[in-house]
Amino acid sequence: MTDQTLCPVARAETVVGDRWTVLILRELFMRMHRFEEIQAQTGGTPQMITTRLKKLEADGLVKRRVYSKRPLRHEYQLTEKGEAFYPVILALRAWGETWCKSPREGRAVNYTHLTCGKPAGLGPMCESCGEVLRRESLSAQQAPKYRMEREARWETFKASR
Amino acid sequence: MTDQTLCPVARAETVVGDRWTVLILRELFMRMHRFEEIQAQTGGTPQMITTRLKKLEADGLVKRRVYSKRPLRHEYQLTEKGEAFYPVILALRAWGETWCKSPREGRAVNYTHLTCGKPAGLGPMCESCGEVLRRESLSAQQAPKYRMEREARWETFKASR
DNA sequence: CTTGTTACTATGATTTTCATAGCAATATAA
């Protein structure tokens, strides 16, 4: 933890400064908890996913939970430290939606702010009521295109084994 | 831009999903504009920095500006798209300060919210007045330890060439 | 006793990274 620098950005980057790591966190935030699902939706090879999950576990963002004793199977869950990463994902999402899309493309996911019942928008606060957004008070609606994209990825993955 | 996915996080990650890239952006946000300075403060090799700067330029986050004609020298600046990445850096900083530090260590940088004149805190809004933070309304104070760390890195770098 | 499921591990080719050295084009100093 006490690296060679005081800079919090650099420290964060030694933990999450990797594409696969961030994609895995995205999947965990989307409530995908199984190795298979994560692999399918990120498109990583098994090694990319295992090494990242092990590192995330060692860094305290992820914990394993046994969901089957025989055969022994685990699922991956966010710890408090992992959950706390949500604002970064939200900010990344906002930037990606705003700057990495052609005008015609719609949003992949829209959030409803459960507190006020209206669209939450892209910012850190609800665009409808102005309150700071917390993960618990958000409900995600995947755009049909995005849902289809994810379903297709799953089918392709299943078909290839 | 129109990758193989609608997911904004994945798209953002193809641009900034790399430790060096994020560290370079950090330096640009700290108003370091020269190759040398960026290299010294990130600790990257010249290739790591050049390839990332070229990619950032190609992706539209960074532009080069001539600051000397003879010899021809450029400096690197954030474009609007690059500036828009600030909330991600802020979120990453907040997470790093909160989760990647031992209790005794202080903050590397403190921000004063110019609008209200009080400490801005770690969140997306000013902890003193509640307003959303924008980069223009923030003034950064580096902690003495962090300033010394950066000065030392610069000296070491200069000494080694 | 064969097929399916899930979570990986193994392997070898390819690509990236890292450390170190060097260079080009000037400016400045001796």
Add this chain to the structure above:
DNA sequence: TTATATTGCTATGAAAATCATAGTAACAAG
């Protein structure tokens, strides 16, 4: 004039990471 310094890179080769592909372990179901 010649030597040294400055800045922003490029070159090189060894080491490490990544990728695609295949295979395995441990069971369950039919």
